Amino acid sequence: SxxxxxVRIKGMTCTTCANSVETSLLGVQGVRKAQVAxxxxxxxxxxxxxxxSYNELLKAVDDSGFEAVLIS
Ligand code: 9UX
Numbered sequence: 001s002x003x004x005x006x007v008r009i010k011g012m013t014c015t016t017c018a019n020s021v022e023t024s025l026l027g028v029q030g031v032r033k034a035q036v037a038x039x040x041x042x043x044x045x046x047x048x049x050x051x052x053s054y055n056e057l058l059k060a061v062d063d064s065g066f067e068a069v070l071i072s
Pocket of ligand 1: 012013014016017
């Protein structure tokens, strides 16, 4: 199955930052697609919830050196 979520990401200052978060997310098992927008500080993540949890996505962002914030 497939799910889409949005995450706010704090601390990105350049395009390379955004690309680096994208690459981290795409390296997570179960992530199908990830687009990180520097201007809006938002990521749109397509993932299989059977393979990866929302919390693990947040952790992947944090592990890439930036701060993930849940968007309500
Ligand atoms: Mo360049 Mo973005 O060091 O941190 S990748 S500003």
